[in-house]
Amino acid sequence: MDAINYDAELKRAGAHSTHGWRKLTFLAQRYMLGTAGLIIMIMFVLAAVLADVICRFSPLTVDSAHALSAPNSQHWMGTDSFGRDVWSRIIHGARISLAVGIGSTALGSSIGVAVGLASGYLSGWVDLVFQRITDILQALPLLVLALVVTAALGPSLPNVIIAIAIPLIPTVARVIRANTLALRELPFVEAAKSIGMSEMRIALRHVLPNTLAPLIVLATAQLGSTILTEASLSFLGLGIPEPYPSWGRMLSESAAEYVRTAPWLVIFPGVAISLAVFGTNLFGDALRDILDPRQRG
Amino acid sequence: MFAYIVRRLVLMLVTLFGISVIIFVLLRIVPGNIVDILFAAAGYVDPADKANLERELGLDQSIVMQYLHWIGGLLRGDLGYSYVSEKPALDEILPRIPITARLAGLALLFSASIGIPLGVISAVNQGTRLDYILRVVSLSGLSLPSFWLGLLILMASVALFGTMPIFNPNPQSFGEALAIYCVPAMAVGFRSAALTMRITRSSMLEILRQDYIRTARAKGASERAVNYHHALKNAILPVITVIGIEAAFLIGGLIVTETVFNIPGVARFLVEAIRWRDYPIVQNLVMLIALVVVVANFTVDMLYAVIDPRIRYTD
Numbered sequence: 001m002d003a004i005n006y007d008a009e010l011k012r013a014g015a016h017s018t019h020g021w022r023k024l025t026f027l028a029q030r031y032m033l034g035t036a037g038l039i040i041m042i043m044f045v046l047a048a049v050l051a052d053v054i055c056r057f058s059p060l061t062v063d064s065a066h067a068l069s070a071p072n073s074q075h076w077m078g079t080d081s082f083g084r085d086v087w088s089r090i091i092h093g094a095r096i097s098l099a100v101g102i103g104s105t106a107l108g109s110s111i112g113v114a115v116g117l118a119s120g121y122l123s124g125w126v127d128l129v130f131q132r133i134t135d136i137l138q139a140l141p142l143l144v145l146a147l148v149v150t151a152a153l154g155p156s157l158p159n160v161i162i163a164i165a166i167p168l169i170p171t172v173a174r175v176i177r178a179n180t181l182a183l184r185e186l187p188f189v190e191a192a193k194s195i196g197m198s199e200m201r202i203a204l205r206h207v208l209p210n211t212l213a214p215l216i217v218l219a220t221a222q223l224g225s226t227i228l229t230e231a232s233l234s235f236l237g238l239g240i241p242e243p244y245p246s247w248g249r250m251l252s253e254s255a256a257e258y259v260r261t262a263p264w265l266v267i268f269p270g271v272a273i274s275l276a277v278f279g280t281n282l283f284g285d286a287l288r289d290i291l292d293p294r295q296r297g
Numbered sequence: 298m299f300a301y302i303v304r305r306l307v308l309m310l311v312t313l314f315g316i317s318v319i320i321f322v323l324l325r326i327v328p329g330n331i332v333d334i335l336f337a338a339a340g341y342v343d344p345a346d347k348a349n350l351e352r353e354l355g356l357d358q359s360i361v362m363q364y365l366h367w368i369g370g371l372l373r374g375d376l377g378y379s380y381v382s383e384k385p386a387l388d389e390i391l392p393r394i395p396i397t398a399r400l401a402g403l404a405l406l407f408s409a410s411i412g413i414p415l416g417v418i419s420a421v422n423q424g425t426r427l428d429y430i431l432r433v434v435s436l437s438g439l440s441l442p443s444f445w446l447g448l449l450i451l452m453a454s455v456a457l458f459g460t461m462p463i464f465n466p467n468p469q470s471f472g473e474a475l476a477i478y479c480v481p482a483m484a485v486g487f488r489s490a491a492l493t494m495r496i497t498r499s500s501m502l503e504i505l506r507q508d509y510i511r512t513a514r515a516k517g518a519s520e521r522a523v524n525y526h527h528a529l530k531n532a533i534l535p536v537i538t539v540i541g542i543e544a545a546f547l548i549g550g551l552i553v554t555e556t557v558f559n560i561p562g563v564a565r566f567l568v569e570a571i572r573w574r575d576y577p578i579v580q581n582l583v584m585l586i587a588l589v590v591v592v593a594n595f596t597v598d599m600l601y602a603v604i605d606p607r608i609r610y611t612d
Contacts (some may be wrong), residue, residue: 033433135308136315139587143549144567148583151571152323228442232553235444236568251445259451259461266452270445278440285436 027290034286040279048094057085059092059245068262078264080250086264089245090272096246097276100161100230101223108165108226109219112172113208119173120180121203127177134170142167146229147238155241160233164226175218179211213291220284224277231273247273298602298609305598309591316587317371317580321364324576354380367580377577381570386577390563390585396466397555397562401547403478404486409540412490413529416497416536421524423502431494438491443550447484447557454480464560481558485550489543496539500532534605541597545590 028035047054057075063083071078077086119130137145142164149163183189184207192202233239234248242249250269258265351357355366370377376386419431451461468474504510505528513527548564555565563582570578601608 132311132315135312136319139312139316139590140583141546141549141586141590143552144583144586147552147568147571148320148323148579151574151579152326224440228440231442232444232549235442235553236556238568238571248442251442251448259448260455263452266445266448270442270448273445274437274441277442278437281436281440 031286031289033282034289037279037282037284037286040275041283044094044098044276044279047091048098051088051092051095055085055088055091057088059084059088060243061085070262071264077268078262080262080265081258086250086268089250090247090268093245093247093250093269093272094276096157096240096244097227097230097273099157100164100240101227101280103161104164104168104226104230105219105223107161108168108222109172109215111165112169113176113211113215115169116173116176117180117203117208117211120177121184121199121207130173130177134173137167137170140167142225142229143232146233147236150233150238155238157240157244160230160239163233164229168222168226171222172215172218175214176211179214180207183207183210217284217288217291220280220287224280224284227273227277227280302599305595309595312591313584313587317368317584318364320580320583321367322360324579325360325363367577371581371584376581379570379578380575381573381578386581389578390566390581393561393563393566396560397548397551397564399478400482400485400551400555400560400562401544403482404489404547404550405540405544407483407486408489408493408543411486412493413497413533413536415490416494417501417524417529419494419498420501420505421520432498435491435494435498438487438494441487442553443485443488444553444557446487447481447554450480450484451557462558464558466561481554481560484557485547485554488550489540489547492539492543493536497532497536500535501528504528504532534601537600537604538597541593541600545586545593548586548589 061084063079065083066075066079067081067083069075069079069083075085075087077090079085080089115130115134119127140148145167146160146163149166150159153159153163180203189202189206192206230239230246231248231251234246235252237249237252240246240249247269251266251273348357355363358366367377374387376390378384379386379389382389415431415435419428419435422428454461462476462480464477465473468477501524510523510527513523518527551562551564552568554560555562556568563585567579567582567586569575570582
């Protein structure tokens with residue numbers, strides 16, 4: 001396994017310059033879909049950060065006089081059965097999706113990295129035990145494992161983050177382990193050993209940084225699926241509890257019965273989920289092409 | 298080969314044992330058991346009644362004893378009783394399996410018959426506008442939550458026919474059966490179709506670059522023969538892996554789809570049982586799902602050796 005020379009890759013792809021702004025504009029032109037994904041992601045982050053500025057109404061204020069009103073100039077995505085403004089709830093919902101997406105991906109990835117690194121670097125019985133545990137965790141679909149864990153921990157934001165992070169651990173651990181196994185045999189590790197560097201230092205300072213590219217690719221790819229899983233959990237009523245505006249929860253409140261009477265309650269939260277996931281998927285694909293040229297299709 | 302199969306079977310048993318321990322412990326670290334919930338609903342709690350009920354359900358024993366009791370029963374084919382309906386868990390679970398199996402089968406059929414040809418078309422036309430469009434469509438397939446797709450389908454059905462498909466266990470006509478199973482199967486299979494398409498595309502692209510493809514073209518084979526006969530045959534292996542894994546993991550999509558379409562299959566039953574803290578049902582259903590996953594993985598690996606004669610499992 002060789003380290004990837006990104007500047008050489010860029011030159012090969014036809015970039016005139018590999019410095020600063022020129023590099024960015026080249027990448028944006030070459031990976032238009034990825035750039036579109038990045039723009040969508042930035043929009044969602046801005047929505048989450050500036051939610052209080054963007055919205056005229058509070059996402060929690062109940063206004064029964066205006067319950068279930070269709071989209072109009074005041075509430076331009078309509079209101080739900082409690083008269084709460086759907087637009088405000090969707091914008092504030094970005095916070096929940098973002099918190100769960102980033103929180104569970106970060107938690108799952110960091111534990112996965114620790115397990116994968118230990119497993120690949122130490123090998124022996126540590127590897128054997130970790131391998132069996134990953135086998136076990138991978139024998140259950142993401143949503144099923146997350147459902148059981150939220151059922152055990154109870155519905156709340158931190159618990160949902162934990163419940164979604166756990167199923168991510170084995171996938172990350174597998175990738176990091178495979179990379180570590182390959183890196184361990186390379187001359188630079190041998191060189192580090194020969195100058196008397198401690199095993200811990202070699203693992204953390206020399207092996208770990210070289211596994212970052214696949215890790216970033218994997219984490220971005222998983223961001224979308226964590227957002228989807230949170231939406232599914234909340235849709236089933238086992239995720240984020242009321243009154244927090246979670247997109248999945250909004251759809252479960254409005255499910256079948258409002259399909260006939262209040263379609264705006266079904267359409268807008270679904271568009272929000274799909275767009276957020278679509279953006280991260282587009283971006284993740286482009287990132288994989290850039291950081292991991294070997295996988296390029 | 299034989300040694301390999303035996304080793305795989307032992308590993309499968311280890312995995313299933315691990316799952317059983319994890320699920321059992323997870324469900325019991327929750328503060329408050331079914332007895333507390335039942336009594337909380339009743340309002341008044343008589344400690345003697347409560348202790349009686351706990352003894353009846355075996356909840357007064359240590360967690361290790363409870364586990365051994367459950368596993369012992371499982372090995373004899375006795376899954377215990379549902380806390381909610383008080384019927385044997387087996388009688389509750391068995392009739393729901395065919396419904397979910399039919400949905401999953403149709404969804405896989407849909408995803409293979411759409412995903413593989415579109416993946417080939419996308420790969421053959423790499424870099425063209427068609428490839429671009431197909432890639433965006435497949436990526437959107439991975440981004441749409443299947444419950445939302447289900448709701449959109451219900452909405453379209455109300456707009457077009459003025460009514461929604463309602464689940465009927467005994468469909469009167471073929472058309473009704475088709476609507477009952479195919480529509481939700483498509484809603485859940487769209488995602489697998491997108492995944493199948495992506496894998497087919499990237500696997501085809503890798504194969505199309507190889508020398509023997511150029512040889513095939515050079516000897517005058519038609520584009521069609523090259524793509525489908527020479528390339529797809531060799532590109533299909535990773536596709537089968539994905540379809541095999543999806544077969545087992547489809548249950549995630551089915552959980553929400555069965556809920557949207559109100560279909561009484563095992564997937565929706567799992568959610569209901571979790572809500573009711575009906576542990577005997579939850580733990581047995583989770584074991585069933587894990588069993589399907591490990592068996593699917595094993596089958597896929599065995600299929601490799603059948604499809605690709607170069608693969609032989611030796612130890």
